[in-house]
Amino acid sequence: MQFIDLKSQYSSYKSAIDARMSAVMDHGHFIMGPEIAELESALAGYVGVKHCLTVASGTDSLEIALRALGIGPGDEVVTVPFTWISSAEVIGLVGARPVFVDIEPDSYNLNIDLLEKAVTPRTKAIMPVSLFGQMPDYDRINAIAARHGIPVIEDGAQSFGATRHDRRSCGVTAIGSTSFFPAKPLGCYGDGGALFTSDDALEEKMRAIRTHGGVKRHHHPLLGMNGRFDTLQAAVLLAKFPHFEWEVKERNRIGARYSEMLREVCTVPEVAPGNTHVYAQYTVRARNRDTVAAKLKEQGIPTAVYYPKCLHEQPVFAACGYKLADFPVSEQASREVLSLPMHPFLSASDQDRIVSALKMSLVS
Ligand SMILES: Cc1ncc(COP(=O)(O)O)c(C=O)c1O
Numbered sequence: 218m219q220f221i222d223l224k225s226q227y228s229s230y231k232s233a234i235d236a237r238m239s240a241v242m243d244h245g246h247f248i249m250g251p252e253i254a255e256l257e258s259a260l261a262g263y264v265g266v267k268h269c270l271t272v273a274s275g276t277d278s279l280e281i282a283l284r285a286l287g288i289g290p291g292d293e294v295v296t297v298p299f300t301w302i303s304s305a306e307v308i309g310l311v312g313a314r315p316v317f318v319d320i321e322p323d324s325y326n327l328n329i330d331l332l333e334k335a336v337t338p339r340t341k342a343i344m345p346v347s348l349f350g351q352m353p354d355y356d357r358i359n360a361i362a363a364r365h366g367i368p369v370i371e372d373g374a375q376s377f378g379a380t381r382h383d384r385r386s387c388g389v390t391a392i393g394s395t396s397f398f399p400a401k402p403l404g405c406y407g408d409g410g411a412l413f414t415s416d417d418a419l420e421e422k423m424r425a426i427r428t429h430g431g432v433k434r435h436h437h438p439l440l441g442m443n444g445r446f447d448t449l450q451a452a453v454l455l456a457k458f459p460h461f462e463w464e465v466k467e468r469n470r471i472g473a474r475y476s477e478m479l480r481e482v483c484t485v486p487e488v489a490p491g492n493t494h495v496y497a498q499y500t501v502r503a504r505n506r507d508t509v510a511a512k513l514k515e516q517g518i519p520t521a522v523y524y525p526k527c528l529h530e531q532p533v534f535a536a537c538g539y540k541l542a543d544f545p546v547s548e549q550a551s552r553e554v555l556s557l558p559m560h561p562f563l564s565a566s567d568q569d570r571i572v573s574a575l576k577m578s579l580v581s
Pocket residue numbers: 274275276277300301303304346372374375395396397398408409410
């Protein structure tokens with residue numbers, strides 16, 4: 218059994234993926250080939266924004282967003298401590314300071330009631346994460362940000378395809394960012410990511426930063442990077458994208474089926490009213506999480522822990538001055554969470570086996 222079954226996915230779409238990739242091999246435009254613009258146009262339409270900019274990874278996309286907003290030394294950016302390292306790493310990379318706000322226990326997303334207290338005159342952006350595949354209440358977050366005149370960047374690396382009141386992840390804030398890492402809801406076969414915005418000036422800046430800060434060849438007004446998305450990976454996504462809505466539906470169905478079967482025995486992920494969830498991770502909680510994981514492993518069932526340590530506990534952020542117990546909800550989550558196999562090709566029989574093994578291991 219696979220935690221995320223990319224092999225079944227590839228064999229289902231193989232002919233389209235192979236044809237798209239071999240078209241790139243034939244035309245030979247490996248850097249910024251025509252597939253890049255084709256994909257960007259399809260994804261911007263899907264998300265419902267004016268511009269999509271594909272980039273080399275979901276980490277680069279966040280860094281490009283921060284750079285385009287002019288964030289640097291002396292500035293603060295608010296995010297959560299319970300997320301993948303990239304969310305705060307990029308804040309440090311541009312020379313700013315991450316300011317953490319604790320999460321809600323049910324959705325694992327930023328606790329908006331605590332947000333305003335964290336905003337200071339040095340705060341230059343709020344960067345919430347749509348963790349595990351569902352969005353926080355961006356209307357409330359945007360309203361707080363607007364009161365302080367600062368932009369919101371959605372780290373939607375795990376939530377591409379999710380909706381909140383029918384608006385799609387990555388399309389509800391000044392800038393949306395996602396990742397195409399293979400295990401993500403829309404994954405390619407290498408690294409990749411994308412930025413989304415309807416702001417023409419921001420788009421222009423982000424486009425320049427993506428390619429060495431250049432607006433035209435050999436003219437570099439901005440400090441940029443080599444952050445381009447690979448054309449072959451764009452070809453993979455173009456072949457996979459027509460199946461994405463089906464995959465999102467399956468993720469929803471499989472996630473809901475897990476919750477129905479597990480709600481009685483452990484804490485299951487709660488979908489906030491008005492939300493759809495894409496379950497980049499299907500994550501339950503167990504006090505004896507490590508024992509449960511070991512027992513499932515003995516039965517050939519892979520699990521994963523996202524995340525065993527909060528970011529304020531990571532040595533790289535020691536200089537931020539946080540200590541244990543500063544973010545109790547995040548810290549408790551990091552001790553209890555366990556993610557189960559989750560992908561659109563998970564069969565009902567495999568899911569039944571996972572559920573009964575989990576039930577047994579929770580009681581024994
Ligand atoms: C919440 C979050 N932010 C950012 C990233 C970074 O994406 P990438 O791995 O494409 O750089 C990830 C990916 O793991 C993520 O889960």
